[in-house]
Each structure stands twice: as C-alpha cells, then as structure tokens.
Amino acid sequence: MIGRIGRFLARLRAHARGATLLEFGLVAGPLILTIMAIGDLGYQSYLRAVTRGVLEKASRSASVGTLNSTDIDTYIEAQMAAINSKNGTTSTIKKSYYNFSRVGKPEKITTDTAPLGSYNAGDCYEDANGNGAYDAAGGSTGLGSADDIVYYEVTISMPRLFPMAKLLGWSATQSATATTIVRNQPWANQGTPTIRCS
Secondary structure, eight states, rough: HHHHHHHHHHHHOOOOHHHHHHHHHHHHHHHHHHHHHHHHHHHHHHHHHHHHHHHHHHHHHTTSSSOOOOHHHHHHHHHHHHHTTTTOOEEEEEESSGGGTTTTSSOOOEESSSSSSOOOOEEEEEETOSSSSSSSSSOSSSSSSOOOOOOOEEEEEEEOOOOOGGGGHHHHHHEEEEEEEEOOOOSSOOOOOOEEOO
C-alpha cells in the first residue's frame, strides 16, 4: 500500500500538466493589483500636472492685472471642465500677503508683551488683511493689490479609475493639489499694513 502511494506521488511530482495554470493563479491577483495601482498613481500624477499647468497660467495672468478673482475661478473651472466631466470637483483658494516672509504665518506682532511669542492683550500687530482683528492664519482672501504676494491652491477630486482600490485600503476618490506663489506686478504703490494695538 505504501509502495503504491509512493509511486503515485513520484508520478505526480514528475507530471507538469496544469502547473502553469496554478502558477498563474498564484501570480495573477497581485500582478493585476500592481498594474491597477500603477495606473491609479499615474492618473493622479496626470491630474496634478494638468492642474499645475492651469494654475500657473491663471496666476501669471492675475499677477499682471489681466484677471480678477472671479475671472480666475471661471478660467480654472473652464480649463478643468473636461476632466471634471467625469464627476470631478475643483476648489480654489487665493490668499494675498504683504511679503513672502508672511505667507502661511499669523499676522506679525510688532509690540509683544508677556507671554512672549503669542498674541495677547497689550500687544500691537500688523493688520495685514485690514479686518481689525488679529488673525492666526494671516493673509487676505483674494488677489490683494500691487506688489502683494498671492498664494494659490487648486485641488481636484475625482473618483478612482479602478473600483478595486479599496482592496489596497485606498479611498474611493483621489485628490491632486497644485500650489504656487506669485508676486503681483507693481502697477501701483503697495499699501502698508496698519498697526493696531489691543
């Protein structure tokens, strides 16, 4: 009995029919997931490149005063319309700052009282956005004026190309963000921020 089982196992080991099918079955799943992941990442890179190109052109036009804030939003939406027709959405953020060193930072404290380094009663600050209140986020909404620094951010969100992205733990949508910072042309004198004290 043991001899028959041994001979059967020896014949089975020497038999190669079906081995390719079994090997393909083991490799196919990870291979297909890898190809879909590469396609998905490639599409995200494409979205980022297109968004960056649209943003760069819009920001250059705005920096010389050709486009206003509404025109930029309209231009970006029009340029992204072909991509957004696939259930995508585009959002645009525009913030202006007095100079490059203030981008993304709170309004500058000019007179600081204890505790130092944070805004509190008795401190004076540059009201860069002119709203009469100290802002930890800083910057003004919109394009600012002559010689101001404008931060642009455009984000596009799209459904993923392949529905199996969830198997990799990815969300059902993908986003690509492009940012740029441009100084407006000096077509007039730049206004200086007002110093306010609390």
